[in-house]
Amino acid sequence: MMKKITIGLVAHVDAGKTTLSEALLYQAGDLRKWGRVDAGDAFLDPEKLEKQRGITIFSHLAHLAKDGIQFNLIDTPGHIDFAAQTEASLSVLDYVILVVSANSGITSYTKVLWDLFAKYELPVFIFVNKTDLAYDKDKLLQDLQENLSQNCLDFTDQKDLYENLATADEALLDKYLATGKLDDEDISRLIKQRKVMPVYFGSALKLQGTQELMAGMARFCQAEEGGDDFSGQVYKISHDPKGERLTWLKITAGKLQNRMELVDGEKINQIRIYNANKFETVNQAIAGEVVALTGLKHTYPGQGINQEDAPQASLIPTLRYRLKPLNMDVHTAIDKLALLKDEEPQLHLTWSEALQEIQLEIMGQIQLEILQQELQDRFGLEVAFDEGGVLYKETITRKIEAVGHFEPLRHYSEVHFLLEPAPRGSGVILANECSLEVLANNWQQQIMTALASKEHLGVLTGYPLTDVKITLIGGRASNVHTVGGDFREATYRGVRQGLMELKVRKACQLLEPWYKFKLHLPQTLLGRAMNDIQKMHGEFSEPIMLGDSVVLEGQAPVSEMRDYASEVRNYSHGQGQIEYSLAQYQPCHNAEEIIEQMAYNPVADFDNTPNSVFCSHGAGHTVTWDQVPEAAQFPYQYPLD
Template identity: 30%
Template sequence: MQSHTHQHAAQRQEKHQHALNLGILAHIDAGKTSLTERLLHSAGVIDEVGSVDDGSTQTDSLALERQRGITIKSAVVSFAIDDVTVNLIDTPGHPDFIAEVERVLSVLDGAVLVVSAVEGVQAQTRVLMRTLRRLAIPTLVFVNKVDRRGADPERVLAELATRLTPAVAPMGTVRDPGTRAARYVPYAADDPRFTARLAELLAEHDDALLSAYVDGDAAALSFGGLRDVLTKQTRKARFHPVFFGSAMTGTGLDALTGAVKELLPAAAGGADGPVAGTVFKVERGPAGEKVAYARMFSGTVRVRDRVPLAGHAEDGKVTAVSVFEQGAAVRRDAVAAGQIAKLWGLTGVRIGDVLGDARAVPERHAVAHHFAPPTLETVVVPRRAADRAALHAALTQLAEQDPLIDLRQDTLRQEISVSLYGEVQKEVIKATLADEFGVGVEFRETTTICVERVAGAGEHFEIIDTDPNPFLATVGLRVEPAPVGAGVEFRLGVELGSMPYAFFKAVEETVKETLGQGLHGWEVPDCVVTMTRSGYWPRQSHAHAVFDKSMSSTAGDFRQLTPLVLMDALRRAGTRVHEPMHRFRLTVPADVFGTLLPALRQLRAVPHTPAAHGSAYVVDGVIPAARVHDLEQALPGLTRGEGELESAFDHYAPVTGTPPARPRTDHNPLDRKEYVQRVTRRTRVG
């Protein structure tokens, strides 16, 4: 009996050597969750295909997801294709939940991008494909809903090539599209038009194939000769095979499943290497305990192991492990490289944490910001004043699961703000607080999150024991602009040995914290701050050897002085407020285009030259993020309900006129008297 058990364990381990972590991504309503259901059914994991409309799907497990028929949280479910164990991750399609998609990208070996055969390429489709290609994630395209009325596979294929990437080619065709009888027919290996088109596209990235193409080498240009090149280029994300089908009827699913196994790369990494993994999701268990979802890239983590967490002072101790097998999370003694697991016991764990050795995590898989941050925010107000503390605790827990909601506590006004991608996310937060925490809330008006960019160079310093400096520290800082996206860089323009390292560290940390609120209250994202002066009083004692704070500098002196110096340097440099801008694409009936232009101008939109598409006009342009919702509301009335709008964040642009200000939540270093009173009062109380 014992040997039989070991044999099964060995078989499971063998299976895990062929793991594939697969993401299903799409614009909302393309049928991504239905496709997940069909894949699970085909693999024998579930007996019946669940319905999004009926709320009976495997991956939409939240009550709110079932009620709304949308995916809000990423979900992991597993199935087998022969000897490959696929960990399939269903992600949200609604743009308000793009942060959930962002975290999943860091754990994927490959992806299936789902596109509707009716609606075609949409705003979110383009955002997702751009990111998948930038991160070089091997991606198959599945054109779903070929059985729906209005399905037009040829039109969608043309859109894929013109609006996503020319590196796409169909692997088959659809008979009777737009009817319940629609079926996918793979191209035959000896179809000359298919192999010629495939060879032409693949030759763009393969010199040997290009030579064969020019020379007319029939053997190299046959499908048998092209198969290896197709696999290699797909796995390098240089080429994207396109499949067609229907998640409802199941046509095309066999071809897609075969391609997942043959064309996408299995997870790499050895179970015997150093422990390395990343946490991409955190949730709370029934007893309130933290549960971390981690993708392992190297090594093995076992129950009762102590695991280093990058950036944490103490290791975490794993108390339980679940891995995903045949549709469910199953308790196991360990999780090995290539697998995704749920880990218990890591009490301080956060999304983005690296388990073990960060050097063993491939660069592409490091959790990073691939999409634009939220551009909206709102104040959350409890309906009952007595729920204020409960609201803070509940929002803190939600921020663990989605760090980008970015809680902003205003202790002066006793208010909490959250960052948002859109109005739907606001509704979900409200429902979650009521359903899961029993806290009823209302929201203030949604406002736009701007940024402040440094306009020039500015410098200021204050000397120890010299008016008006009340702190035992000398700090000099110079602020200069940096390129967009560069972040905040702190440099030393003084000798590192001129004072204790802890004092330099205190200045650096305070600089980065203080730049969260610039002259107008907005974050200052891209600049270089150089420390130009430093000075301190060394530790002083009385004759009886008692430490005297009044005669000795501490890190607190540097933390308290730095905001005053930095803000004065920032005043000299000057800042300019920039607002987020969305790129939009409007499709409207040609006869209403003329009446639409004045409305666009009123919303401060800048349309480009329109293009005629049959009886419709298509116009691109940019619009302030603050006015996108207004345009969405006005569009049906302006276009008889026939207008279609796509929009996505594009860039920040300078605000014209009076710059908007954001209420400060710090001790206001712009007002020296008020600031000094507050920090010295806080110090005395402490």
């Protein structure tokens, strides 16, 4: 049986990634005509928007065979605005080909991708592209080793290769010293364990080095051995031209058959094997295949079927915009947008009832322009976007016990949580330390489900809560009056009550996203750039002098830096270039100003009330959040100070 291996082509924009995919398919005999990105006829950029823009916007699948191996080839977007699609694809890859441009070297986004490969434990092959142009091979290899890994080794130079390979593993070094050689199986294991990253050099445009790259992958890639029971990993949701919903999935073990029941009682209608935008239907597929399924309505990117979900995404939107329909009413537009929300959950398309507006979160300006055109082409929806704001978040700086109570007539529930700060970038962490002697398991499960099903908002501005651990530590139920839904109400009120207590104690904190940047400039403009970054409340490291030019790396708030790229182009007359990638959320540099602008009243946010409901004299009545601890008359494990 032919081995099946899924590889992804990943790169910074303009590194030549799609050109490489075309070259590989052409040389393998899977393409009769070799397409070009700039000509708009690339096999793996089949969408209208991709042809117009000359960039990959969506991840695409193709297949090629080499030396008895079937490679599923996933070409991913290169522009950072579409990085969420790239990251989603990583969860189904066996190996990744990182494409690096010989004339650009390692960019800040390349480092972001490298960190993602580590997160998903992906073995990496590196193809240094565009070597038909002037470049310094030794300097590029040094750049890879210093900025990515010392174990990026040149596989095109056999002179010292085996000796360098042996030093990557102590046991292999002993074998090499004893025998003077290494087997392919030894090298395959080093690559699979991420102890070695093979580097190949060439020009995809000139069909140079591409055969060597593919031969190396066929020689050293190992197929995963799955079990007999079916499992799979979803990485993408899309809709075909007829509106059929497609669930893109890699089969990680077992066998998939048509009409098989997968999720929530839903059965597969079709199993499709895609090659770019063309497909064939099959009755079954086996482990290692990447397929698109019809008939499933409740799947989502990152979902594991009979296995764990993919890790939580690292690359998240940082900009928030208001979407205004121009040629239809808001509620009709919302129905149209439901398909897009299904395909791209990272956009966080939401309807704000209080503001009567559609909101979305995106990565950058290019994504916004593409989205506007996509809505027009697919749905006939003309839209405008208000000047977007930055997506702030909120966290807490100390722990507190929170309580929520819901007791209208003939209902009863009470919950106690411990809210405490969590590490930066960890999101909202949920835990349960409640004894079954205090609260029955079924009630605890309802509480934990309610916690997980809601995006919890902060009380300073109403932006999402992050970097907080919420632990269930206690609660009460009634054998007579507690019914389904009671604990959901008490849960939401409890979290908000604790946040209000922290707000009074000045222990709530507003966070803002920061960009990492890498700025290339003529040396004469260095002073101007450093002054700009300081005005933006940013920070930078020691400048790197490269002849008449300079590289300045650092971090700055997104709110200050989002339009700086055009400013750089203007003051440098096109000679300057800046690269961005998301760093992390940090305390907001102008928090008081933002909080005042938002004028958010958490008590008036009735969908997220911090108040509780108690019953007395046969009727339910509201108790304000600050009076809830006294009204609950429940012994606190973490007394309020």
